[in-house]
Amino acid sequence: MKCCLDMSLKRLSTIRFYGLLIALLSFSGLTACATVEPWEKGILAKPEMGWTLDPVESALESHIFFSKEGSSGGNISGGSGGGCGCN
Amino acid sequence: MAKKCRQNAALIALTTSALALPGINVKAEGAPDYTSVKYRYTSYAEDKAPEKYTVEGDLERYEIQANQIQLIQPIGERAAITLDYLSETMSGASPWGVKQGADNQPELIMSGASIEENRQDIGARLKIYDQESSISFMGGYSRENDYKATYGGLDNELHFNQKNTTVKLGLRFSLDTINPTQQEGQSRVSEEEKNSASYNLGVTQVLSQTAIIQAGLEYVQLSGYLTDPYKLQDSRPDVRKQTVVSFGYRQFIKPTDSALHLDYRSYTDDWEVSSHTVNIAWYQNFGDRHVIAPSIRLYNQQKAKFYGVYYDENSATEYFSSDYRLSSYQAMSYKLKYIKYFDTWSFTVAGERYESAGSQAGGSLDEIENPGLVSFTRWTVGFDIKI
Helix, strand or coil: CHHHHHHHHHHHHHHHHHHHHHHHHHHHHHHCCCCCCHHHCCCCCCHHHCCCCCHHHHHHHHHHHHHHCCCCCCCCCCCCCCCCCCC | CHHHHHHHHHHHHHHHHHHHCCCCHHHCCCCCCCCEEEEEEEEEEECCCCCCCEEECCCCECEEEEEEEEEEEEECCCEEEEEEEEEEEEECECEEEEEECHHHCEEEEECCCCCEEEEEEEEEEEEEECCCEEEEEEEEEEEECCEEEEEEEEEEEEEECCCCEEEEEEEEEEEEEECCCCCCCCCCCCCEEEEEEEEEEEEEEEEECCEEEEEEEEEEEEEECCCCCCCCCCECCCEEEEEEEEEEEEEEEHHHCEEEEEEEEEEEECCCCEEEEEEEEEEEEECCCEEEEEEEEEEEEECCCCECCCCCHHHCCCCEECCHHHCCEEEEEEEEEEEEECCCEEEEEEEEEEEEEECCCCCCHHHCCCCCCCCEEEEEEEEEEEC
């Protein structure tokens, strides 16, 4: 029973992963029709509309989470640098 | 005719200035035209270890003081170099392991408070801009008394659809060496190596004049000595394959002059650790160029397949860890950030409180809350200068 449950959960996880992958790959195609002209991007250029408002603080913050949690990654806009994070 | 020319000139000036502002991928088609220097000081302090469960070692956990400086220097009209330097001092006690106490209660073994380390990290990034693309090369070196890391990478951004769509491809690697500090009475490795490689794909799409969305996929492979040399009875597989899917959304709200940030990350790996992370932030402009930004981060993690709250000699397996970071738990953090912009510089201060607690569903031994779970408070203060 537990084995079947584990298999079902793994299958569900695999389906979820490929679902997200397909969504990601089709993302640009589906939304490519949205066209905002360069002179209409004043608001998008504001600092508070950036992916990371403070990349220096975010780099250290990412390193703290990398050191103190069991998962990491996903920070497309930057990295967390080196370091052990053992203690 | 003259009026139309003036309108075109105004339009070009407006477009040029919008494109020159730093911040997001879609308009980053030109290198920055000024030098900038950023400085941050961070103070990080973990809560004391729980007195009720701690049977050995010191209760005072880690404290970190970090100084960071970043220099961004334009090189010609189509390139910029970014230099980052970090120096951090770490001190305090750290969890070594958990053992079984009376009535199956976990007993936490902490190190002494003698840990005192300094880490220095220097990194550089060269970004070259073209009309429809950009490429970045980066590298760095991190050194502390028991750990050295040499890392590098490459990013390539491609713009499409009048720069409303950006595709980003990235590669990263890190070559690390561990030389654990030796401790009398404990058997620790003398020198081991650990390597990592990551590949990521990101797509950014402008949805409207006030909304933008991003999706990312990342695959990371770690190999080598992945055991924590400071943990007791810790033995982990020498390969770890991680997959991360992430989404980000930014919406500007004109009536309130504010911006909403939504971020989500789904993480899975072949150690069967999985997690979901949600981050929600609100950037509120007010008064004379002040910004205040409250945010909340929610984190939920499922344990590694070889995690146990404490070691059981009778059911010993090839791999085992009682590291709280590999347990099932939830964490919530609250952050408040304030920024004041002046003409050529800005000032920022941020405070964050992070609290974690075990997942209590079920009630089996594995779901006993690990007493090593960390809660911390962080303060960051700093300034940016445009030269």
